[in-house]
Amino acid sequence: xxxxxxxxxxxxxxxxxxxxxxxxxxxxxxxxxxxxxxxxxxxxxxxxxxxxxxxxxxxxxxxxxxxxxxxxxxxxxxxxxxxxxxxxxxxxxxxxxxxxxxxxxxxxxxxxxxxxxxxxxxxxxxxxxxxxxxxxxxxxxxxxxxxxxxxxxxxxxxxxxxxxxxxxxxxxxxxxxxxxxxxxxxxxxxxxxx
Amino acid sequence: xxxxxxxxxxxxxxxxxxxxxxxxxxxxxxxxxxxxxxxxxxxxxxxxxxxxxxxxxxxxxxxxxxxxxxxxxxxxxxxxxxxxxxxxxxxxxxxxxxxxxxxxxxxxxxxxxxxxxxxxxxxxxxxxxxxxxxxxxxxxxxxxxxxxxxxxxxxxxxxxxxxxxxxxxxxxxxxxxxxxxxxxxxxxxxxxxxxxxxxxxxxxxxxxxxxxxxxxxxxxxxxxxxxxxxxxxxxxxxxxxxxxxxxxxxxxxxxxxxxxxxxxxxxxxxxxxxxxxxxxxxxxxxxxxxxxxxxxxxxxxxxxxxxxxxxxxxxxxxxxxxxxxxxxxxxxxxxxxxxxxxxxxxxxxxxxxxxxxxxxxxxxxxxxxxxxxxxxxxxxx
Numbered sequence: 001x002x003x004x005x006x007x008x009x010x011x012x013x014x015x016x017x018x019x020x021x022x023x024x025x026x027x028x029x030x031x032x033x034x035x036x037x038x039x040x041x042x043x044x045x046x047x048x049x050x051x052x053x054x055x056x057x058x059x060x061x062x063x064x065x066x067x068x069x070x071x072x073x074x075x076x077x078x079x080x081x082x083x084x085x086x087x088x089x090x091x092x093x094x095x096x097x098x099x100x101x102x103x104x105x106x107x108x109x110x111x112x113x114x115x116x117x118x119x120x121x122x123x124x125x126x127x128x129x130x131x132x133x134x135x136x137x138x139x140x141x142x143x144x145x146x147x148x149x150x151x152x153x154x155x156x157x158x159x160x161x162x163x164x165x166x167x168x169x170x171x172x173x174x175x176x177x178x179x180x181x182x183x184x185x186x187x188x189x190x191x192x193x194x
Numbered sequence: 195x196x197x198x199x200x201x202x203x204x205x206x207x208x209x210x211x212x213x214x215x216x217x218x219x220x221x222x223x224x225x226x227x228x229x230x231x232x233x234x235x236x237x238x239x240x241x242x243x244x245x246x247x248x249x250x251x252x253x254x255x256x257x258x259x260x261x262x263x264x265x266x267x268x269x270x271x272x273x274x275x276x277x278x279x280x281x282x283x284x285x286x287x288x289x290x291x292x293x294x295x296x297x298x299x300x301x302x303x304x305x306x307x308x309x310x311x312x313x314x315x316x317x318x319x320x321x322x323x324x325x326x327x328x329x330x331x332x333x334x335x336x337x338x339x340x341x342x343x344x345x346x347x348x349x350x351x352x353x354x355x356x357x358x359x360x361x362x363x364x365x366x367x368x369x370x371x372x373x374x375x376x377x378x379x380x381x382x383x384x385x386x387x388x389x390x391x392x393x394x395x396x397x398x399x400x401x402x403x404x405x406x407x408x409x410x411x412x413x414x415x416x417x418x419x420x421x422x423x424x425x426x427x428x429x430x431x432x433x434x435x436x437x438x439x440x441x442x443x444x445x446x447x448x449x450x451x452x453x454x455x456x457x458x459x460x461x462x463x464x465x466x467x468x469x470x471x472x473x474x475x476x477x478x479x480x481x482x483x484x485x486x487x488x489x490x491x492x493x494x495x496x497x498x499x500x501x502x503x504x505x506x507x508x509x510x511x512x513x514x515x516x517x518x519x520x521x522x523x524x525x526x527x528x529x530x531x532x533x534x535x536x537x538x539x540x541x542x543x544x545x546x547x548x549x550x551x552x553x554x555x556x557x558x559x560x561x562x563x564x565x566x567x568x569x570x571x572x573x574x575x
Contacts, residue, residue, distance in 0.1 A: 068350075
């Protein structure tokens with residue numbers, strides 16, 4: 001039942017594209033094309049003639065995509081799928097996952113649904129991996145800053161590492177700030193004075 | 195921050211200023227609102243978020259609520275315009291290559307520019323616009339309808355990418371809101387040829403919109419929001435406040451653009467060509483004066499008419515510009531109300547006094563470049 005659905009994925013991040021395209025292929029749709037850039041969007045939609053276009057909710061190219069569908073023949077009218085309010089649950093899932101889908105040609109809802117569900121699952125996973133990755137990166141950066149601040153205190157005030165950390169924490173608490181913010185301020189001040 | 199929390203969507207353009215000022219200068223807080231401004235990546239995303247209730251209110255292109263009211267635009271939700279957020283504020287520019295082809299055309303010479311573009315012949319002119327349901331597109335097609343030989347291909351390009359789209363040769367020209375025309379000039383890839391107001395002197399550009407049902411269920415919040423935005427708009431339009439406004443907007447996390455990009459739109463000092471000195475465009479962008487924020491039902495009718503609506507559609511459009519709420523919610527804070535809620539669009543070639551709640555109000559010139567007028571009242575049809 002999966003044959004003959006042409007799917008276009010618009011996504012600038014190559015890793016994400018690969019992941020989504022793989023997921024769709026695994027689920028049985030082989031006619032999948034990916035596109036990174038706006039300048040090709042116009043031509044690709046006309047030439048590839050996809051049945052459904054998947055695009056990130058946060059992608060500014062969505063406006064371009066909608067326009068293309070208004071400009072083409074009236075029978076081929078795009079519908080922002082997740083605002084098809086006949087399926088509230090699917091709409092919310094799409095919205096939360098950050099995926100929007102456009103039906104370029106008149107397609108039945110039950111044919112679109114599995115495609116969208118696959119895409120939604122993959123978008124969600126990508127988003128989670130991405131936010132975990134950036135949280136880990138941030139934690140690493142924060143630790144470096146706190147270590148530098150401790151080092152400054154240890155040198156200037158002849159403190160032990162433990163004492164330096166306690167002082168940072170005490171200052172943060174008394175000023176109702178985060179330890180990282182106090183450390184950042186100290187590092188910045190030290191850079192300016194050195 | 196405490197108060198009634200309202201999530202309000204916006205797109206980072208200079209004309210979202212009334213919302214930013216309402217928040218940053220405390221006009222919203224004075225009304226007991228905790229205004230949460232939520233940046234949106236595209237107009238389609240903003241529309242969907244508003245329609246689905248993730249946003250309470252939003253800045254919108256004026257044709258968007260009209261299109262939705264008459265069943266266009268992919269989504270049948272009923273969205274109303276509470277007030278006009280800004281009038282005018284857009285520019286039309288062409289690539290440097292095209293400008294060289296066109297030769298000398300004075301800035302704002304709508305007829306001369308049209309003639310030069312028509313005489314060029316050859317391939318269709320690819321013009322970048324920000325969104326299908328935008329005043330930009332309506333003004334472009336209204337203006338070029340006077341030149342039947344000129345073939346136009348409209349391309350939607352996100353405003354912040356307009357300058358790149360010109361330099362890549364993806365488009366020949368654009369119609370865009372500031373600062374993005376100015377950015378194309380700064381990058382030395384395009385020249386500005388005219389302002390939106392050269393085609394229509396008083397075009398409603400952005401509106402403050404909310405869902406029809408939400409408005410009915412949240413009368414108090416709507417009243418507070420309208421009052422906060424009205425006061426912010428009045429503050430913004432006072433010329434003594436302009437330098438401070440530029441600075442506040444430049445510092446604001448909501449716009450994240452430098453002051454030199456914000457200044458031209460607010461002051462009307464437009465640099466048409468890289469390295470040239472600015473020219474002063476009168477009434478380039480208006481927020482308040484001449485009843486700029488009044489949602490004229492006839493403006494909605496003009497938009498609907500040019501979107502191809504029939505008589506029934508035009509009536510629906512009129513109903514979605516809520517001049518009734520504007521009167522009810524703003525009368526007692528000093529807003530002078532025009533006597534009527536519809537006017538003959540395009541009838542004023544010069545500032546004109548009309549009857550108002552406090553005697554007389556001066557309305558801005560609202561003429562079209564070709565002198566046509568539009569009367570959508572029962573008597574006019």
